[in-house]
Amino acid sequence: MTAAEIRQSFLDFFREKQHTIVPSASLLPQSPGLLFTNAGMNPFVPYFLGVEKAPYDPPRAADTQKCIRAGGKHNDLEDVGYDTYHHTFFEMLGNWSFGNYFKKEAIHWAWELVVERWGLPAHRLHASVYAPQPGDPGHFDQEAWDIWAELYISKGCDPNVQIVHGNRKDNFWQMGETGPCGPCSELHVNLTPAGDPMEGRLLVNNDSDLCIEIWNLVFIQYNGEADGTFRELPSKHVDTGMGFERACSIIQGTKGFTDFSQKPSNYATDVFQPIFRKIEELSGKPYANIYPPLNADRTAFTEEMKEAIAFRVIADHLRTLSFSIADGIMPGNTGRNYVLRRILRRAVKYGRQLGFSGEKPFFGALVGTLVQEMGAAFPEIKNREESIRKTLEQEEASFNRTLDRGLKLFEDAVKDAKDGRISGEVVFELYDTYGFPDDLTALLGSERGLTVDTEGYKALMEQAKQINREARTSVVVRALDISTDAVTAFTGFDADEAEATVLEVHPQEDALFVITDTTPFYAEMGGQSGDTGSLVIDGSEYPVNGVQQVGKARAHIVDGSVSVKPGDKVTLKLDATRRRPIEAHHTATHLLHWALHEVVSKDAAQQGSSVDENRLRFDFNSGAVTAEQIAEMEEKVNACIIENDAVSWKEVPHSEVKGRADIMQFFGDKYGEFVRVVQIGGGRGDLTGYSMELCGGTHVRNTAEIGLFKIKSEGAIASGVRRIEAVCGASTLAFLKESAAQLDADTKAAEAKLQAANEKLASIGEAGVPGKDSPLPDVESYYEAADIRAINDAFKAARAALEATKEASIEAEKRFKKLQAGAAAKQADAALAELIAAGGPIVASFEADASLLQELLNGMKKQGFTGAGFVIVDDGDKLHLGAYCGDAAQATGHKAGDILRDLAAIAGGKGGGKPDQARGAAPERGKLGEIVEAAKARLV
Template structure:
């Protein structure tokens, strides 16, 4: 079976079991502060599982695109060097929200693997939860008994809490799980060593392919467990591993998931795959990373220097570096792989087809930009390595590595990789020291000394600025602050018409007027959701009633510039494309600045 046929067979099978087939959620997550990327099939159903949202369908199945670049089994630097690590992968899964439970989940998993896919049952093993005395939980005999209908007892293995009890977090839904493992070794190896001894032992040919999670408990804040009123089934099967098993391969990269891309790379770089370990690693790196980069761009995440964008840029630059060093590619070439990727996966993920032009442009632009950085950085690093070796040393100092990073944008992990390939290393402690010094310099430049609050009366602030630009008020509390050798005062009012800096728009300015004096407000900021009025001079009579008066001319010009940012946002989308996203703005009475994501310099005509 081809990869396309395998993916489709899974959906057809579970549709026959009355599951609603849903589309993959985006791989890049925009609305969950705890995650940057979808790393498991259950992510899109988290609110349903937590009980925050009702389930539209009781039974669901899908093929979910996932990204993992950190964690115990997901080290980015391992990708390409072995046969089974990946950054982006697909997870086939089926879910039940308060409908069926262990019996159906296990029986259908067996039916799909053995009856539909014709996998030899003698090669299959199942692990079940052995129990936990500390949680008052017995062995999952229910699951063991169901597996006993299909597997001999010696193929049903007890697993500990770490491997066979799934928890969403410190609290919340949890429960035992049952992993299905397959032994892909040849008959001679199987005869010499019992597969039972290799399950969960890190053997590349005795691997887990499907995990069935039975969420039947809720972990409370005190650590105790209570039964869930609506039990949940959550399963996940590694698509690439399943393809390897069904296509009789010993590496995920030998399946038709990756081979069309690898063959295209080999043709472009004029190097045959399978002839040289170093070039093979480089081809696997590029084949893996092009998938991750393309899908991230379709989900709206362009490479950048922050958060999720930095992860994508790091992955792309790693691919460029391997192509440059081991495949002798001094010009952009990774973007040329997009047509074969779309041919391979476009049917299942039509967003690749819809955004082909954007993906190609972004990747090509990033490749060309980093190749320039790479050439300059490698020349400097080569010179540093020669100088270091000539002094009889194998460790370059951290200051040199930091200069490469800070001045030329050369990543420290890339420096480490190149040094490792040349039998050298870097003084990471010194590098960290230099990094810390830079952070301290930046911190000191922005450091603020704050005094204690002087509280005149209790209360909170009421904002009336949408309806009034002048309003009678009084001071609730104030404190002194010092920044860059200047002294200011922060004032909190009980009622204020002053708009505090928010959404890129600067805060209002104006005056506080009492019968004794007029105090200029030079800025209004927000601290813990509280409007803070900044003044250079404290009122001589802070308890006196006052009028808070906003500078209406400056507010009006600010409002006009704020409206202009919305118009600019729409215009950029119409001219440059729907991929454009606002990344920040600064709106003042005099001007506006609008930060947005785009993959290249905006042309004059645009």
Template sequence: MTSSEIRRHFLDFFQSKQHLIVSSAPLVAKNDPTLMFNNSGMAQFKDFFLGNGTPPAKRVADTQKCLRVSGKHNDLEDVGFDTYHHTMFEMLGNWSFGDYFKKEAIHWAWELLTEVYGLPKDRLYVSVFEGDQKDNVPFDQEAFDLWEPIVGKDRIIYGNKKDNFWEMGDTGPCGPCSEIHVDLRSPEEVAQKPGKELVNADHPQVVEIWNLVFMQFNRKADGSLEPLPARHVDTGMGFERLCMAIQGKKSNYDTDVFSGTIHVIEELSGKQYTAGTDMGDVAMRVIADHIRAVSFAIADGLVPSNSKAGYVIRRILRRAIRYGYSYLNLTEPFMTKLVPTLAIQFAEVFPELNAQRDFVATVIREEEIAFLRTLGTGLGRLDQIVSDTKATGSDAIAGETVFELNDTFGFPADLTALIAREKGLGIDEEGFQKALQEQKTRSRKDAASSAGDWIDLTDMDNRVEFVGYDQPADYAHVVKYRKIQNKQGTQVQVVLDKTPFYAESGGQIGDTGTLTFTAGGIVTGKLVVLDTKKENDLVIHLVENVANIDDLLTDADSVYAEIDTTRRAQIAANHSATHLLHAALRDVLGTHVAQKGSYVGPDALRFDFSHFSKVTDEQLAEVERIVNEKVREDIPLDEQRNVPIAQAKDMGATALFGEKYGDFVRVITFDPSYSVELCGGTHVYRTGHIGLFKFTAEGSVSTGVRRVEAKTALGAETLVNEQMAIVTELKDVLKAPKDVVKAVQDLLTERSALQKQIEALQNEKVQQIKNSLLDKVTPSNGHMVLVERVDVPSADALKQLAYDLKAKIDNLALVLGADINGKPQLAVMLPDSLIQDRKLNAGQVVKELAKNIKGGGGGQPFFATAGGSDSSGLDAALVQGKELLL
């Protein structure tokens, strides 16, 4: 049975059990501050378990792309060294949202594994939760009673909290689980030791393949458990492990999930994969695994970068490149060549990769080129560091050195740690973090906030009705609130049952405005809404913490929620402009252009898109012309809500890669022949409301992604007025009422002529100084010595003087010092005789002399310069220099 057939049988089986088959969520988690990546099948359904949203059906099944490389769930270090861990993997799952529970989940799991897939019953073991006294959760007797008549008491294992109580994070839905393990050993191995003794013992052939989680509780911020509003089923089966079991393989990497990719790696490297433990085989497994994680992450809208999720992807990619370089002699870009095979393999189940395979391959290739430039040098440097570290008797590479490898050669700390471990060393992680903190120059966003538990004020089901498309204000009720601690201090998050406030999403920032509270018909207070965000499916209004906040929220019988309409109008103008811009970019640059990110605020818009070269001034001008033409056409907005996704696609609607759309979507159209997009944001009613569109910047964001910035409406008007004011002021200053450009050109021409005159005068002065110094040169031990303080106008003049003197005098050793505009400068020139016979180095000499002027410098062995901050030390530097040369 092929992997495609195995996946199809799973989905067909649960479809026959009245489950709705849904698509995978993107790898990058959306609107969930507790997750960077979707690391399990349940992540996209988390809000349904909490009662914050309505699932598309009571029963659901899917295959979910998961990534486990950060946080609590991190399998990165095991990948390649064992047979069954992965960074990205597929998790097959079936879900019940308040419908069936343990009985159906257990019976269906057994039916699928033994009757559909044909796994031998005597090779399967199950586990049940033994209970936990601390959490006051009892032994799962219900699961035991269901399993006993199926597998027998002897094939049931009692699992502790670590193995049989599933929690996605520190807070959130959780509950006891029942795992199913399979013993894949040979009959001879089974006869020697029962498989039951090897369950959860990290045996490579006795592995968990399915986890049936019975969601009963919610873990609160204080660690306590509370029952969920309804009981749910959340199952997750590792697709790769299932394929290993059904196809009778000893390793996930021996299945057809990976064999096609490994075959390409064999062809590229000229080495044969033997499924062994030597580093060549490990490297092939690492590469075959990592290319999936990187490719699908990029296809889902992520690009490698130096921060957050993008940095994780860059780390994974560089780890794979290093294994290929070190153990397979792959010194040219090779990861990019694996993308077509991967795209075709997954085209049916995950078509987003095949749709973007050229873009994904190009991004990976550029990343490879950049890293390979420094990899060889960096590895050589690391070999020396390892040798030096061992020579000192230390067992760990210094933190500052780890940082240097990261900063100079692009080696992430975990890559250095991996290589060091291969050499029998560790790294000083604490020292690295300290160096990283001290050297960090880029700004960081606010420190992560800590949130208290929600205080529920109503029995409502937490579903929030958004009315902001149609009205700027409405009456509502407080559903819940909680206090959070962040960089601004204590703030409060408020959830209403109805709101006109748009929560930050899809690049559009959240609304601001006011909440006015009423109790008994009397206004009791007003709070300013600082921001509106989405957490899972909750719309959260962020307000300041005031003294009577608890009474204000608890006692209110109604809330008048009102947005800042002026701010919203400007945001809407910028958002609609991004739609016109997207269409214009595709017209001018080509249909390969796809949105890769955006910012839509009241001040400006920013639009990131796939493109591999700078957008020329002429192309920008044409895009701007088209957008403004559409603005002047005053095209009316055609907004359609709750459109079936298939119908929207038939309309030609543009969807964003990396976004998960439901069965019904909102379609925004400005002329069906020009711009049709799936979008949840707010827009102008006619394009004429945009007023004016003006570009302000164009540049590169990352490999294969460009960024343009622009202003519209009031922002564009203000920009134009500011630029006109500058031109008017220039006319006045230059006394050029008609042709400012010609006046500036005339000034530049005059400036250039004067600069040449100055340079000629300075050169004449340098020549005079040179001639005066020739008489001061003295012989010493076979070479000529000149140590003098000189008066020159610039550092370049000092350098020119040194070279002119060298051209005049053979075997010259000199030290020149100068005070240039209050800044001391030194220059050292050495002849070959001193370099070879006395092992002197001009760079080392100038560094030593520079200590006198509180500075530093360097250069080549024969010539070097230095600058400093203390001119009073010049004479001492010259005295020391003379002693060194004589």
């Protein structure tokens, strides 16, 4: 079977078993504790916890889930390319039961698919069951053992040989430190040539590539709590995961389980082979399916082995990056984005092993092959193919520009390495200056038999982070030590205050976290700032300094001295004067997103946003945006504001809007049964607006409430990622006033510079350049009249006048410098004629503009002076120094660069140049006489 047929066979099998086939969730996880979706169960966590009802009838599903393990607890990055089965990106085939069926059905169907339908010999299949050690949760999984035993006996196999016991590490599955979990049964395939079950059972869970885990059946019945305990879930669930690439490897590598003479490899399948063929085409080098022994000395690898590893790393990393970018996760400088940038730079570095370089890029050229092979199963990479290719090309080009310089520093570090160790300072400098991740430096070092000073590097990184932390002005309050089952109803979409009952009170340092049954306060999420306000109890009003989401509850942060207890009736009042501008900026963000798609590109995907009462920030992936496009987006948003369009929202079943291209649903996220659609335009709540997004934030009721919209800035924040900062309402007025004042100051400065330049020209008899009028906008009067176009027109006129004034000033300065240079040349010629005629070395000083210095040096060469000269020009600010050595002077050992460097140091200066000519400067003008005497002595 081909890879595509194996994937479809799995899905078809579970469709027969009444499972709903669902598309893969995004690689951007819903859980804030994960860098990437790293397991098939991630998107279904709300169903396992009972927070949401599974929207399937019956409540069972099957899928192939995109996963990345390249950071955090689950990290396979270092093993990629060195063995047959580790990847950073992989597919996880899975079948799921949400409180429907449990162990018996899951085990029987796994057996039916693998043994009965695919044909794996039963004696080559080993099942492991949970056998806890002292201190482990739960008990021996006798139920699973009995079900497996019955199946093995039916095939004439000894269950005591085929079934292996596993401890918590191997047979208790947990996604993270907290969350749904439970015992599991893993299926391992014995790939030894003989297939002896006694030999196979000894290899289970022993990191052998001759006994590979292929499927994990997890029986979810607990929730791991923050305190380390395990709570029984309301319902029992099944979560399975089959490694797709491993399944392909075993089926294809054994010719359908008929030939076990060769060790299978994931990379020998048609999942990777088309990519290898393309790399061969681009590099001119052949791929060899060879692997180093476990724990082999990497410094002893042959070139063929190094190239084989490079093929595998590049192919793996291409998949990781392409699928991430398709889901809107771009390479960047922080968090998961930086993980991707590290992966890309690893791929580029390995590309050097195959002859690729800045002059011979390769990464973007591989995207088409990947899309051709996987675009049918995952249409998102086909739809975003051009964006993926451009992003990879930009990132590769950017890193190639620094790679050579970084490699030079690395080579220098190798020479200086002591005791086979690269210092932490070098590792940090490579990261800080050249963008080398520490693992890339470690990789380069391992190829030379060197280790890196990891602790020293970490100390420098922590020092840099501390400096960054101290520079921050904002403080984020987190209720990390609170857990609760309470539920708070949010009424803040329509109300600014609410009568509430206190459910729980949690002391936290100097504050109380007060959880109530209802609240109008919005907790910071989705980029929208959280609310502040007050809590009223028994007629006394206390400030609420923030609000924190804790599970499904909302905690209000008040001073620790407030007397409040569970059962108290309170009134919660949010600060509406702060909330209204937050809502305006949030709604303006929706309009900006719509305008971005209208003006720049439909493929421009949101990369993050932040809104508060003072401004909005919107990040998106795109190439450079022109000034004309910025102006057009601004105009479109303001046109919507002028139209006073309705802003409305509606709770609807997700099934009604799922897949609608006109409703933005970010990154293919898994949503609950009901979603909230925010629309601008159209009839209120009828889903006919021109801007529609799934959004849980708060908004204005009509676009006119936004007020004037103005883009403050737009620029790149990372390769392929742009940021717009903008303001609306009263913040716009403040910004325009500030801009007008700055424009006024700039204009006056430009006019003063123009006047000074004209005065210089006039002093030498040259006609000046006329000035320009620079009218400034009356910002406040325009704003009060809500004349948006008048404000923009006035600013355009003022900026145009400023630019004209600046251009006139520059033109005058150019004329003056040209005339000044001519005068300096004449002065130099006259002075040098006398000095050369006097004979001997030239040592002279002048009080003049700095431009005279180069004319003196040029003049000595022009007049054929063969001796040595040292000239000094004092411009009233510092000493400008020049050394000259003609042919005769150089023949006697004089070098201009050496002379300049030594003499400049006398007056605290520096400089340099070639043997025949050098320049420099020194700040200590009082040392002029000392330099002159030293020069005379030096040039004799």
